[in-house]
Amino acid sequence: MKKLKITNLSFSYTGGDPLLDAVSMAFNSGKTAILGPNGAGKTTLLSLLATALHANTGIVELKHGAGSVQFTNIRAYRKHVAWLPQDFVPVEGLSVEEHVRYSAWLKGASRKEAKSAAPIALEQVGLTEMAMHKATALSGGQQRRLGLAGALAHDASVILLDEPTAGLDPNQRERFQKILQGMDPKKIVLVSTHQTEDIDGTFDSVLVFDQGHQKFHGSVSEFMQLGGDQHVDPRDRIRAAYGQLVMGER
Numbered sequence: 001m002k003k004l005k006i007t008n009l010s011f012s013y014t015g016g017d018p019l020l021d022a023v024s025m026a027f028n029s030g031k032t033a034i035l036g037p038n039g040a041g042k043t044t045l046l047s048l049l050a051t052a053l054h055a056n057t058g059i060v061e062l063k064h065g066a067g068s069v070q071f072t073n074i075r076a077y078r079k080h081v082a083w084l085p086q087d088f089v090p091v092e093g094l095s096v097e098e099h100v101r102y103s104a105w106l107k108g109a110s111r112k113e114a115k116s117a118a119p120i121a122l123e124q125v126g127l128t129e130m131a132m133h134k135a136t137a138l139s140g141g142q143q144r145r146l147g148l149a150g151a152l153a154h155d156a157s158v159i160l161l162d163e164p165t166a167g168l169d170p171n172q173r174e175r176f177q178k179i180l181q182g183m184d185p186k187k188i189v190l191v192s193t194h195q196t197e198d199i200d201g202t203f204d205s206v207l208v209f210d211q212g213h214q215k216f217h218g219s220v221s222e223f224m225q226l227g228g229d230q231h232v233d234p235r236d237r238i239r240a241a242y243g244q245l246v247m248g249e250r
Contacts (some may be wrong), residue, residue: 002029002064004049004188007170011044011045019044020212023058027188030204031180033220034192041212042192043086046160050083050191066081075095079108082151086163090135090143097122097131103150116154121153125179148179159183161191164243165198177202197235198241200224208245215245 004027012018020041026139034042048059049052051074060071062080071077090099097118104114104121122128125145130138140144144164165173179199183189191203199206200219206223208216217222226244227237 002062002186002188004158005059005061005063006049007061009045009060009099010056011048011049011053012056018212020048020055022187023212023214025207025214025217027190027205029160029186029188031046031183031185031189031191032205032207033199033203033205034190034207034209035194035196035242035246036192036215038211039211040209040246042209042214043162045191045209046162047085049158050160051078052083052085052086054116062158065086065203079154080157082107082154082156082158084147084151084162084164084168088143088147090138090146092136094135095131096127096135096138096146098131099135099146100149100153104153107156108152109155117153118149121149124152124182125149126175132244134156139172141168144168144172144176144180148176156187158188159190161189163192163194165193165195173198182229190235196238199238200234208242210246 007024009020009023011020016182033170036042044053048055051071064080069076069080070232091102094102100118100121104117106113109117122131125148127142127145127149130142136144146200165176168176181202203220205219206216222235223241224234226241228240
C-alpha cells in the first residue's frame with residue numbers, strides 16, 4: 001500500500017502570516033476530497049506536495065512498495081507525483097497526443113514509454129477522438145481532461161488535482177467525476193474542490209482545511225455523520241457537516 005506522510009509542514013511567504021502551520025497527516029491509497037473556504041490553504045498544500053512551493057519547515061515522505069522517497073529529493077520524488085493546477089494551460093503548438101507524450105516524458109518516461117502510454121491515457125479520459133487536434137483548441141473541460149491524461153500517462157503514485165471541476169458546466173463536471181471514480185484505487189488521489197455534492201460515491205475520505213489548519217480528516221461516512229439525521233438527503237448532510245467545521249468564506 002502507498003502512503004504519503006506529512007510531518008510538521010509549515011509555509012509562509014517572506015514576512016507574511018503562516019498559510020500552513022505545522023500540519024501533520026497521512027494519506028493512504030484512495031481518493032481524498034480536500035474541502036475548505038477560499039484562503040483555507042488547499043492550493044498551498046497541493047503546491048507544496050507538488051514541490052511547486054518549498055516548505056519553510058517539515059517533511060513529506062512517499063512510501064511506495066518496499067521503497068520511500070522524501071520531497072527534499074526533488075528529482076526522485078517528482079517521478080512519483082503528478083499535479084494538475086487549477087490554472088493548467090496546454091503548451092502551444094502540440095497536438096493532444098503530443099501533449100500527453102510530452103507530459104509523460106517530463107516526468108521521466110522514455111520516448112518509447114511515453115508513446116505507448118499516451119493513447120491509453122487519452123482513452124481513460126475520453127479524448128481518443130481528439131488526439132490529433134491542437135491541444136490549445138480544446139474546450140475548458142477538455143483541457144482539464146488533457147491535464148489529467150498527462151498525469152495518468154506516467155503512472156504516478158500520487159495525483160494532485162486543484163479544483164479540477166471549477167468553471168465546468170454540470171455535464172462536464174459529471175464526466176470528470178466519472179473519470180475520477182474509475183481511477184486505480186491503488187493510487188493516492190488528492191482533489192481540492194468546492195463541489196461538496198460530488199463527494200458521496202466518488203471519494204473515500206475527506207480532509208477539511210480552514211485557516212491553514214486541519215479541521216477534519218476521516219472517511220466519507222465519518223464526515224457525513226457530522227451532518228446529523230441519516231434520513232436527510234446525503235447532499236444536505238454533507239453541507240451541514242461542512243458548515244459545522246469551517247468559519248465560512250472570508
